Amino acid sequence: MIFNSIEFILFFVITLAVHYLLPSRFRWIWALAASTFFYAYAQPAYVPIPAGIALIPYFAGIQLENTGSEKKRQQFFIISTIVIVGILVFFKYSNFFTNTITELVNIIRQKALHSTNTVTNNLLINIAAPLGISYITFQAIGYLIEIKRGNHTAEKHLGHFITYLFFFPKIIAGPVERAHHFLPQLKEPKPFNYDYFTDGAKQLLWGLFKKIVIADRMAIYVNAVYNNYEHHSGITLLVASIFYVLQIYTDFSGYTDMALGIAKMFGFELMPNFNRPLLAKSVTEFWRRWHMSLSTWFADYFYNPIAIEKRNWGTWAVIYASFVTFTVLGFWHGANWTFIVFGFLQGLILSIEIFTRKQRKKLRKKIPQWLNDSTGILFTFGYFGFSSIFFRANSVGDALNIIKKILAFKGPLFTDSTSMLLFLLLAAFYLAAYEFKKEFFDNRFTLSANKYWLIRNGYYCMLIVIILATAVFDGGEFIYFQF
Amino acid sequence: MLKFFYNRQSSGWEYGTRYSAEETTADVLIFGASRAQQQYIPTYIEDSLHLSCYNVGRDGTPFFYHYAVLQAVLKRYTPKMIILDCEYAALKKTTSSYERLSPLLPLYSNHPEMQPVIQLRSPFEKYKFISHIYPYNSMLFKIGVANLESNKIKQQDIKGYVAMKGSLHEPLKTIDHTVKYELDSIKVNMLDSFIEQCRQRNIDLYFVCPPYYMNTIGTDYSFAVTKQKAAEKKIDFIDYSKDSMFLRSPQLFDDTVHVNFTGSKIFSAMIAGELKKRIKK
Numbered sequence: 073m074i075f076n077s078i079e080f081i082l083f084f085v086i087t088l089a090v091h092y093l094l095p096s097r098f099r100w101i102w103a104l105a106a107s108t109f110f111y112a113y114a115q116p117a118y119v120p121i122p123a124g125i126a127l128i129p130y131f132a133g134i135q136l137e138n139t140g141s142e143k144k145r146q147q148f149f150i151i152s153t154i155v156i157v158g159i160l161v162f163f164k165y166s167n168f169f170t171n172t173i174t175e176l177v178n179i180i181r182q183k184a185l186h187s188t189n190t191v192t193n194n195l196l197i198n199i200a201a202p203l204g205i206s207y208i209t210f211q212a213i214g215y216l217i218e219i220k221r222g223n224h225t226a227e228k229h230l231g232h233f234i235t236y237l238f239f240f241p242k243i244i245a246g247p248v249e250r251a252h253h254f255l256p257q258l259k260e261p262k263p264f265n266y267d268y269f270t271d272g273a274k275q276l277l278w279g280l281f282k283k284i285v286i287a288d289r290m291a292i293y294v295n296a297v298y299n300n301y302e303h304h305s306g307i308t309l310l311v312a313s314i315f316y317v318l319q320i321y322t323d324f325s326g327y328t329d330m331a332l333g334i335a336k337m338f339g340f341e342l343m344p345n346f347n348r349p350l351l352a353k354s355v356t357e358f359w360r361r362w363h364m365s366l367s368t369w370f371a372d373y374f375y376n377p378i379a380i381e382k383r384n385w386g387t388w389a390v391i392y393a394s395f396v397t398f399t400v401l402g403f404w405h406g407a408n409w410t411f412i413v414f415g416f417l418q419g420l421i422l423s424i425e426i427f428t429r430k431q432r433k434k435l436r437k438k439i440p441q442w443l444n445d446s447t448g449i450l451f452t453f454g455y456f457g458f459s460s461i462f463f464r465a466n467s468v469g470d471a472l473n474i475i476k477k478i479l480a481f482k483g484p485l486f487t488d489s490t491s492m493l494l495f496l497l498l499a500a501f502y503l504a505a506y507e508f509k510k511e512f513f514d515n516r517f518t519l520s521a522n523k524y525w526l527i528r529n530g531y532y533c534m535l536i537v538i539i540l541a542t543a544v545f546d547g548g549e550f551i552y553f554q555f
Numbered sequence: 556m557l558k559f560f561y562n563r564q565s566s567g568w569e570y571g572t573r574y575s576a577e578e579t580t581a582d583v584l585i586f587g588a589s590r591a592q593q594q595y596i597p598t599y600i601e602d603s604l605h606l607s608c609y610n611v612g613r614d615g616t617p618f619f620y621h622y623a624v625l626q627a628v629l630k631r632y633t634p635k636m637i638i639l640d641c642e643y644a645a646l647k648k649t650t651s652s653y654e655r656l657s658p659l660l661p662l663y664s665n666h667p668e669m670q671p672v673i674q675l676r677s678p679f680e681k682y683k684f685i686s687h688i689y690p691y692n693s694m695l696f697k698i699g700v701a702n703l704e705s706n707k708i709k710q711q712d713i714k715g716y717v718a719m720k721g722s723l724h725e726p727l728k729t730i731d732h733t734v735k736y737e738l739d740s741i742k743v744n745m746l747d748s749f750i751e752q753c754r755q756r757n758i759d760l761y762f763v764c765p766p767y768y769m770n771t772i773g774t775d776y777s778f779a780v781t782k783q784k785a786a787e788k789k790i791d792f793i794d795y796s797k798d799s800m801f802l803r804s805p806q807l808f809d810d811t812v813h814v815n816f817t818g819s820k821i822f823s824a825m826i827a828g829e830l831k832k833r834i835k836k
Contacts, residue, residue, distance in 0.1 A: 078677065078678075078679040078682070078683075489697075490696065490700060491693075491694075491695075491696040491697045491700065494696045495693070495696065537688060540686050540688035540689055540692060541557075541688050541691065541692060541693075541695055542692070542693060542695060543692065543693075544693065545683075545692060546654035546657070
C-alpha cells in the first residue's frame with residue numbers, strides 16, 4: 073500500500089478519523105493496530121519478523137539499564153546487536169555473500185585445478201527481505217547505543233516501544249527516527265491542532281506532487297534509457313543521468329514529505345530528512361543535507377566512534393572513518409557491488425575535500441562569492457550524478473560502459489515525443505523554481521504561506537489541478553522501499 | 556476546456572483513438588498495437604479490395620484496448636472485414652497492460668460500452684472520473700499540439716498508418732519461445748468474445764502476423780493459443796512471422812519487430828493480395 077494509492081487514501085482517512093475520535097491515552101493502540109495492518113497489507117507472512125526484532129531491543133534495553141556490571145552490559149549489548157544485525161544480514165545479504173564465495177571458488181578451481189566444472193550456489197534464499205527491515209534495525213540499534221551510553225532510559229512500555237518502531241508513515245523507508253524524539257510524543261496528550269494538521273496536509277500534498285508529478289515523470293525517461301542503455305547515445309545517457317538525480321531526489325524527498333505530513337496530521341513530529349541537498353556547495357555539505365536521519369545516525373554511531381578511536385592518526389583518522397562509513401552506507405543500499413562503488417566514491421571525494429580544505433578556503437577569498445557558490449553547486453551536483461550512475465546501473469560493468477558512452481558525448485538525444493520532452497522540462501522547472509526560491513528567497517514571494525487567503529488556497533488548488541492534469545498515476549513504488 | 560480541445564483535435568494519436576471509436580465507417584478495420592499501426596497501409600488494401608479501410612491500431616496498447624475500440628465501433632456500425640494483428644506475447648499477463656488503457660480515458664463518459672474495459676485499470680477507476688481533469692491526465696501538451704494546424708502537416712498518417720523511418724543493420728538473432736508464461740485469462744476471454752462478436756455480425760475476421768526480423772525456437776505461447784483458436788473457429792490465420800524474404804532483408808525493418816516504410820509497402824501489398832485471393836475463394 074504505497075502512499076500515492078487509492079487504497080492508502082481509504083486507509084489513511086479511516087485511521088485518521090478513528091485516531092481523533094479516541095481518547096488520547098488509547099491512541100497508541102490504534103496507531104499500532106493501523107501500522108500492523110499497513111505492514112501486513114504488503115507482506116502478511118512477514119509481520120512476525122519486525123515484531124520479533126522489536127522485542128530484542130526492548131528487553132535488551134531494560135537489561136542494559138538494570139545491569140550494574142559494565143562487562144555484563146557490554147555482553148548484553150554485543151549479543152543483542154549481533155542478533156539484530158544478523159537478522160538483517162540474513163535477509164538482505166546472504167545471497168550476495170554466498171554468490172561471491174561461489175564465484176571465488178569457481179575462479180580458484182579454474183585457475184588452480186584447470187577444471188571447467190563449476191560449483192553452483194545451493195544456499196540461495198528465494199525470499200524477499202521484509203519491508204523496512206533496515207530502518208527498523210537502525211532504529212533498534214540506535215536505541216540500544218543511547219541506553220548503553222547512558223544518554224537515555226529504557227522504555228518500559230512494550231506497546232509504546234513497538235509503536236515507535238512500527239509507526240506506519242516511517243516503517244517502510246524512514247526517516248530513521250530517534251527513540252528519544254518519538255517516544256515522549258506517544259505519552260503526551262495530543263488534542264487536535266488545526267494549524268499543525270493543515271501544515272501536515274500541505275506537506276503531504278507537496279510530497280505527493282514531487283513523487284507523481286516530478287519523480288515518476290523522470291522515471292519514464294530514465295527507465296527507458298537505462299534499461300536499454302546499449303541502444304542509446306552518450307548524450308541521451310548524460311541527460312538520463314541528470315534526470316535520475318532529480319528522480320531519486322524527488323522520489324525519496326517526496327516520500328519523506330508525505331511521511332512527515334501524514335505523521336503531523338496524526339499529531340506526531342518526525343525527523344526531517346532533506347534540506348535541499350541539490351543546492352549543496354560541496355559533497356561534505358551535500359551529505360549533511362541528504363537523508364539526514366540516516367547520515368546523522370551513521371555520524372553518531374559509526375563515523376564519530378571510528379574517528380575518535382583513531383584520533384592519534386590526525387587527518388587520516390577522519391579520512392579512514394569517511395571511507396569506512398560511506399562504503400558501509402553504500403553496501404546498506406543493497407547487496408550489489410554497484411552500491412559499494414557508490415559508497416566508496418563518496419568516501420573518496422570527502423577525503424579529497426578534507427585534504428584540500430585549506431587550499432579551497434584560500435581560493436574562495438580570491439574569487440567572487442557567486443562564482444564560488446555556483447561552481448560548488450555544479451560540481452557537487454555533477455559528482456553526485458556521476459556516482460549515481462553506479463547506483464542506478466544493474467552492474468559495475470554496465471555503469472562503466474555508460475560512463476564510457478557519456479564521455480564519448482556523441483549521438484542524437486532520445487525524445488520519444490514532444491509531449492514527453494515538455495513534461496520533463498516542466499517537471500525539472502517546478503523543482504528548480506521551488507528549491508531556488510526556498511534556498512535563496514525563503515520569506516519572499518511566498519504563495520503557500522501568503523497572508524492573503526485567496527493566494528494561499530489558490531496555490532494549493534493549482535497544485536491539485538497540476539497533479540490531476542500532469543501526474544503519472546501509474547508510476548511505481550518509491551525507490552527507497554527496496555532498501 | 557480540456558474536453559473541448561480534445562474533441563477539436565485534427566491530428567495526432569489521441570485524435571486517431573477518438574476517430575476510431577466515434578467516426579470511422581470504413582469497411583475494413585485493422586486492429587492491433589504498434590505492429591498494426593506501423594505496418595499496414597490502408598490504401599493498399601483499399602486499392603486491392605475496393606473497400607474503404609482504416610487502421611485503428613495504436614502503439615503500446617494491449618488487447619483490452621482493441622476490444623474496447625471494437626465495442627465502440629460495433630455500437631455505431633458493422634464493418635465488412637476486420638484484420639486483427641497478432642504479435643508475440645499478446646495474451647501474456649502483465650500489469651502494464653492495464654495501465655496502457657489510458658488513451659481511452661477521455662472516451663469513458665460518452666461510451667458506456669467501453670466502461671467495463673476501462674475499469675479494469677483498477678478497482679477504483681470509476682471513482683477517479685469524479686474529476687473532469689483526470690481523463691485528460693498527461694495529455695495536456697499532446698492535445699495542445701494536436702490542435703495546431705502545423706501539426707497536421709508534420710504528423711501525417713495514412714488513414715491511421717504511421718510510417719517508421721529507421722533501417723536495421725544488425726545480424727539475425729534467435730529468440731527462445733519454448734518457455735511458457737502465464738496467460739491473462741481476461742485477455743483470452745476477450746479474444747473469444749472478439750471472435751464471437753465478429754461471427755454474430757457476419758464480419759470477415761482475419762488473424763494476421765506480419766514479419767519479424769528474428770529466428771525463433773519453438774512457438775510463442777500467445778501465438779500458439781491464438782492459432783489454435785483460429786483453427787477451432789475456422790478463422791484464417793495468415794502468418795508472415797518467418798517470411799524468408801523479410802528474414803533476409805534487415806534494411807526493410809525499423810527494429811526487429813517493426814518494418815519500416817519500405818517494408819510496410821511490401822508487406823501491405825502482400826497482405827492486400829492475399830486477402831483478395833481469400834475473398835475470391
